[in-house]
Amino acid sequence: MESLVIHRTLRVPRPEGEPGEGVVAAARLDAVLLRSGFTMSGDLLRHLAGLRPRDVDALGTRLLPVVAALIGAEHAHNPYFPRFPADVPETIEFWVDCLRDALKYPVQRELIVSRLLDEGRVNLLDLPKYGTYQHTYEEMLEAHDEFTATGKERLTVLHLGASLDEELSTLYGQLAGSAVPLGPEDWDTLAALAAVRLDTEVDVPVRESRAAVNLARLRAGRAPMADSIVDVLRLANAAGGGRGDLTRPVRFRFGRPERRVLLTALHEIVRANPAHLADVARHREQWKRLGEKLHPHEHPRLTGAAEVFAVARGDARVSTLAGRVELALGAGDVPGAVKLLKASPGMLLRSADRLARLGSADLAAAIAEVAPRVSGRVLLSLREHLANRDAPEALRIFVNRAGKAWVSPDAREPLDPALAGEIGAVLEAEIASRLPAASSVTVAADATGLTIPLSLRDVVPGFGVLPRGSETAVEGPVLRLFTHWRQTMHNTDFDLSVEMLDEDFGQAGQVSYTSLQDVGGVHSGDLTSAPQGATEFIDITLDQLVAPYLLPEVHIYSGEGFGEVATSYFGYMERSPEQAGLPFEPSTVRVRSDLRDSGRTALPLVVYKGENGWTARWINLFLRGHASLNSVETAYLTTSALVRGAMARRYLRVGWLARLWPVTEGAPAVHIGLTRPEGLPEETVVYTPDRLGELVPE
Template sequence: MDNLEGLIIARRLRVPVGAPAESGPGWGEVAARQLDAALLSVGFTCSPALLERLATLPGESVVDLGVRVLAAVRTLVGDHVRHNAYFIDFPANVPDTLEFWAGLLREAMLDPVAAAEVQGPALNLLALPRYGRYQHSYADLLAAHAELIPLAGDRVTVLDLGGSLESEARELYFSLAGSQTPLAAEDLAALRTLAAYCADRPEDIPVRENRAVVNEVRLAAGLPLLVDTVTDVLRLACGCSGGDVTLATPTRLRSFRRAERRALLQALDAVASPAKLGDVTRHREQWKRLGERLHPHEYPQFPRAGHVFEVARGVRRAPSLDGRVEAALASGRTGEAVELLRAAPGALLRRLDHLLRTGSDASAVLEVAEQAAAGASGRVLLSLREHLQNRLAPAAGRVFTNRYGRAWTSPDFRAPLEEKVLSRALAMLDEEITRRLPDPGELIVDPEVLDVALPLSGKAVAPGLGMLPRGSVTAVEGDLLRFFVHWRQAQRRTDYDLSALMLDAAYGNATHISWTNYANDFASYSGDLTEASEGASEFIDIDLAAATQPIIVPQVHIYAGERFDEAAEAFFGYMTRDPAQEGMPFEPRTVRMKSDLRGSGRVTLPLVFLRGEDGGWRVKWVHLYLKGHPAFNQVEGNRLTTSALVRSIVERDYLRVRHLAGLLRAKASQTGHTTYIGLRPPATLPPDARVFTPATLHELIPA
């Protein structure tokens, strides 16, 4: 139950509180004020409504709730661990890189045992006795730093009053289950928890991975399954086996109980029409393994389910739609491909660029696309809109990103599309998107949210504090910027390295800050740590006013040891401060963004900081991972790759809230209810207002 409460606090910034109760004189109010003071120390505060409700509860209940709330928000901001620094005075007194290494080497040479370890067959600087491990305790660090001076620019995140735990869980469950966009792995895990807790069934679960998670709970409870394709059954089987419902990686399927086998085969038999058998070949090997677990020959009453496994084994032929379309396109029969795709509107629109470039009659292709638009999902329409608006001008390069955030670039060799064709396609998409949007009534849009990108996929974005979709742009507040990474190894020695690449306006003239270059005129590094059995933190400080290069790219490299998703814990974030503030290297009140690190890449690029023509700094969310090397990754080794990726992301025109707000205004009636879109809701909204913040922005995507 506590996990569910913490989930709601972290995802919605609302505290589930029960009905008001009588309390002793003043005791509940005193405890509420004490909780609010404790929350302020980590950059949070209670809304007036939350304080008022807490004051009605018994003081003991407020204290118990406060302990859980504090634990949730401290984890959210990254304050649940002690952040030490290798250089105790950081950011002051950071030594010159060469002097630092020379000093350590001199000390080692004076010790015969250490000298033998360092020299070996080759000089090993990382084996120096005092290198890579804290040389002082956290208490020593605390004593060496002044207390943070609170300033008006410090982050204060408001925690709102929530309803009962049951109502809050149900609302979050319906929001995640009904999302029009794929969820991050953490949100899928949250959906699984909520589905087991909430008995209600959402009316619509459009994303099939979300449907598979809900079906896991329904299968365990003996309820009818929500499937309409054969692949839905395979996803469910993988999810029940603790595997990947996205089917991106093979799953070791478990043995199923007889009742489960019957339910899966019955659901499969209901949807295995000849037209849908073509989907089987995409996951042929997984279907073979599932057949070994389900024993379809024991259930002759489900003959169509048996056809699925015959296709998987090659006994029955069932060509897929994609295969027939590819064959037609390869032979230059674009018209035939378009006719085949009429039955699959989403697939047709995803291929529209290719069809327009290869077809002889773009007008005819667009006519079919206009008919298909009515049958495609809102997410497909918005994704195509974003794609086509980037075809209006030549791109420096194409960037490709998979579901794990792994990215790569390539030159853009595509033939350009005619401007009148693009204009017609964009107008058609806007018209259909507008038709599906609800009447917002009185629409209020916070200007700060206009440059936030629409969340067309959330898979690569791990939930956290201040997280925004890839391509979002927000202003940077404060003159001092500080990145931080913290990790704790699970089983073997793990060395992560925080680095920053600095580029000029042409994405060249690269310089860097890392364990091989501790400082320059405007940046400094807190020191390298090479193991983290009890956790390790690294920091980079940037003086934005003195920065000589307008593009700053923080990075985390795996030098040795466990991947991000193997470590016991790994997260990245950034803080901003005023020059008058000192304080500890990590101060939760100054944290603007914090998120877990995960994924199979060995290098991560979370953000890029950009100086505008007006001299102000902005941050653009990137959420990318690079494959990297199995070990010894360094910023010097991926400068060209990083520069190309960053340029592709920075110069890409993402579809933002600004565009959708413009379409909503065209439908606004200015009467009845109120719709608010912003980074955080103001306290002055009507009680029945519909509010969209980054946590619920996916609910804006039309069905």
């Protein structure tokens, strides 16, 4: 739990220990942390200085592995070419060398000749020298000079936190109270914390998160927090191994006490408001499967629950609001449809674009009427949508919950600018009214590119990972990309590549295992299995590039998927040629992002050249790809279109929200930044990347 808090918040829970003289031990620990680009805040150093040296050393044994794991420094990163980025041969030259080496061995020579006669080609994977380390990690270390610090390395401050119990309580409140859906790992953390904090009263606005808390309540024999029958279905999904998002089927298994709790909850919700039965149609098949496992016939008095499953089976029919709205629109009665939708404010806002195109004159007034009953996430979502509707025939990008993306031309008619502006003003006024008062709101210069996350599903665990659409400056002059993986059971080949795109997003070059060198780029060599772990690097010298767009890609060529391997992540470093050092130097790591998805190609970010230099924009996308043989060449048409769509997308950024923030004298100040600066007044409310979701009002 201590490591969890440090990992998420960069706060060290207040270490316990007896008073002593720990000044030297604290300084020694800070010096070790500096090698990885971390340092302790003044408060943390002063606290450790007052403890016994043995207590400081004990903290160090726990702390150092955590910060190493944050940036990927716990693994030995060994490139195929030991002197990378030096001495990397041309691609064809390297392949011929591998072939020449293979011909030395009779068995391999016979296999190569057979392949040539049968297929007219040679498989690189048949060559002993290709794709497997030809040197040890220790030999690679000897091939590199010592790292030289330039003063521009990353320096991440670790702050002193409250006690571990207080930090966990705070984290529980933040996760449970999040106004946006959590990522899978945060959902699991919330479920674990809820199990030990059942008596803590929390408001859980997001229904998926509510399923995590309800799971703990169900296992303790308590009634769930549920005001909708879908809350009960989400709880059943969570109990079956899902995460309450209803995106994939699970195996329902319940004991008799659990069945009674779920059926009682359904009964009470339906008896209080039979209109909830209209929610069955959205997940009819899951309701059918759940009914088979809950045995509602064993509880004849719980008639409300029986009605739910009767509707799911089709034995009873219920008119839905969506159906009545479609009938009204089909008859050309747009005002009637708007009137119906007022009963479901969220549905009204989600239908706003369609209603606006149908000429609804009273749409802005209707939205103003229902806006106070709509979640902040939906308000922001519509406001961002309107910001992307003033460019007709633009390329439209779609991203599902799993990060899978596709694009299509936007053939919708443009919205009336006056109506869109009127709706936008209504939304901004409602959003501003929900923000807490602040005496001042400041946004750090390096945080102006942060987006307001409408979901945290795409913000994967790691270090320096940001919500989709966020931008950060890339200072270079050398951008070193890396990916590391370790297979579980089967030989697994990940391929790190960079696609270079021109102004029209056409292919302008690539660096990959089929092109070890291109203008400004060099690859560390292809590795085709990773029983002990493998790392591939690509160096990009930014001032040598002609193409304005770089798209880093991680392809699964063969073997286990991102979610099946033991370890899998992507990241980048900012380096200078004069620094020398190892291929992986912890203090130069800017980003480390876990790769966990069912897709076969990962597209973490786009690096592009703008007026102020090079910038990284997070896109956090995955392509389904093929079962094997994924590469730049096979994905080019898709990736090119996705980059075009992703770069055209406009996002709501923290600076926009700061301008809406109500300023009130005497209220605490608000600061938004990538890190918490030292010296701020204690009462200042600081939003760092781990708290960006809290910017979304309920």
